[in-house]
Amino acid sequence: MQYTKKIIIDVPLKETVALMDNLQNLKKWQKGLKEAKVIQGKFGEKGAKTELKYDFGRRKMTLIETILETDVPHSLVAEYTTKNIYNIQRNTFQATQDGKTIWISESEFKFGGFAMNTIGFLMSGAFKKQSLKYMRDFKTFAENH
Template sequence: MQYTKKIIIDLPLEKTVEFMDSLENLKKWQEGLVQAKVIRGNFGEKGAKTELKYDFGKRKMTLIETILETDMPRLLIAEYTTKNVYNIQRNTFEATQDGKTIWTSESEFKFEGLAMKTFGFLIPGAFKKQSLKYMRDFKNFAENQ
């Protein structure tokens, strides 16, 4: 499953990326995130791995984020893995003429196991909705600092 989401942030590119490229800020805009711990390398740098633990009430989840490529402030490609789900996100950031930032996120999901393949096939909107929610939550966080 592949999809692209885009949002305009009412901040200059440099300020947007400053808020985005901070381990401490993750919990401020990612609902459900209870722990973010770098387990290899330096946060945000190519090859870095970060363990992300989420608590959504009855559902708990641990993701491993691996930075595949970075050319900030313009590009960040990361891989997210958890049991039976593999996701690559290609995030680009573009400055507008009027001092705003366009954040484009291209996501590709792959599922393993019958249950996850079925879930991904039947409810692709859930993944798209969650991606857009986090983008909106980041926008709200960054614009209100």
């Protein structure tokens, strides 16, 4: 499953990326995130791995984020893995002439096993909705911090 989401943030590019590239800020805009700890390298740098623990009530999930490519402040490619779910997210950031930031996020999901493939197919709308929700939550955080 692949999809692209786009949002405009009313904050200059460098400030937007600085807010996003801060481990301490993740909990301020990612609802459900209970713990974020670097387990390899330096947060935000190529090769860095961060363990992200989420609690959504009855559903708990641990993801490992690996930074695959970084050209901050213009782009960041990260891989997120958990049991039977693999996601690559390609993020690009562009400055507008009026001092805002355009954030484009391209997501590609792969699922392991028949059951997860079926869930991924049936729940594709939920994945897209969650991605856009986090983008909107970051926008709100960045514009009001």
